[in-house]
Amino acid sequence: MTVKVFVVDDHYMVIEGIRALLQNEPGIEFVGNATNGESCLAFLQRQQPDLILLDINLPDKKGFDLCKDIKSKYPTIQILGLSTFNQRSYIDKMMENGASGYLLKNAGKDELLKGIETAMKHKTYLSHEAALSLRNEESEDLPVLTRRENEILEYIAQGLTNQEIADKLFISYSTVDSHRKSLLHKFGAKNVAVLINLASKYKFI
């Protein structure tokens, strides 16, 4: 049986790269590609592939959300996340939203084929480096944020003050301040500038 593969990525060169890598592979058929979420969903209405390679950074929609959408409408389609970042929070989010695994764009042909094969067996596949980053020191000492911390981090990045956040969430100033403190502490940041810099760098926001 031939595995029908569809690619969603806004970079034409990456699409071409994957197409080239999958060309002449027995058992795999490249059935098409999309460069944004909208055209991806439009394609799926007409035709369903077996597996989608889905970039996380799409122009019109976050890859995470698209992943969720696809999985809810077409639960049998396997999805492999695709991105340049081997960031724990990225990998986690992708898996939470129903992906079967995660490939980095610097993955080679072997990994790509292995990933497709593994996903089609309904097992989880992670890129070598992505898998490493889950055990890696550098990633390991990246903070793990709670639901509330993530929420408040987002508001801080938007420029809201503690009081404004407190009003918005119907909690006291003190509580927001506590969360802010723990954010600074978890990131090892001495002030909000460093906090936002790191959070942005590591794609928390």
Place this chain on the structure above:
Amino acid sequence: MTVKVFVVDDHYMVIEGIRALLQNEPGIEFVGNATNGESCLAFLQRQQPDLILLDINLPDKKGFDLCKDIKSKYPTIQILGLSTFNQRSYIDKMMENGASGYLLKNAGKDELLKGIETAMKHKTYLSHEAALSLRNEESEDLPVLTRRENEILEYIAQGLTNQEIADKLFISYSTVDSHRKSLLHKFGAKNVAVLINLASKYKFI
């Protein structure tokens, strides 16, 4: 005469994409690739291509700096910047450091060939979207920072206070504060959180 093309990019899929696009193109030979600055320079010691497609985000070195290095050692090699961001400051930096142009990774075969052709004629080539972004409203209203503002923005992102920056630059607190104010104003940011968020998003830092 055949144009020898070398690709430097840390994403294997992009390299494969370019290789696939250039395959069977008369007059163009894909002579190799590197995934980091070091191996790129090592390659150049043995062999010089006519043109290098150079990614801006490299693991060991900033693409900008590598561009400068290559140009100073091998002035006859043409360089085309390669990145996913069509950000004015990126394009500017690349050109300042001696690049002949700039290609986005969502460029198609036509643009790629056009870019190579144009660069080999010692003319400037910009990706369609990159060229647009130089005239685009969205990019146009992105701030243009002065030397000092850039410098101080960097220190703010590192977490230094006005006083610490003042000490470091041997200027007064007031001066730093003025620059900080103009940064906030130029970015339309109400506080440093928004400032750093935007600056990071648009690759100023």
Place this chain on the structure above:
DNA sequence: TATAAAATCCCTTAAAAACATGATTTTTTA
């Protein structure tokens, strides 16, 4: 060489963040 732009400096006030230190209540999970 005018003119504009950039960099420099100063003062004041109010708001917000950062730091310290502690505690209670909910929720999760082993």
Place this chain on the structure above:
DNA sequence: TAAAAAATCATGTTTTTAAGGGATTTTATA
């Protein structure tokens, strides 16, 4: 169901930022 983790709240102090309103000196550049 205990223990751990998360979320909640409080009080007080010090430091830093933000906003407002100037002004002078360098440095580019038309």
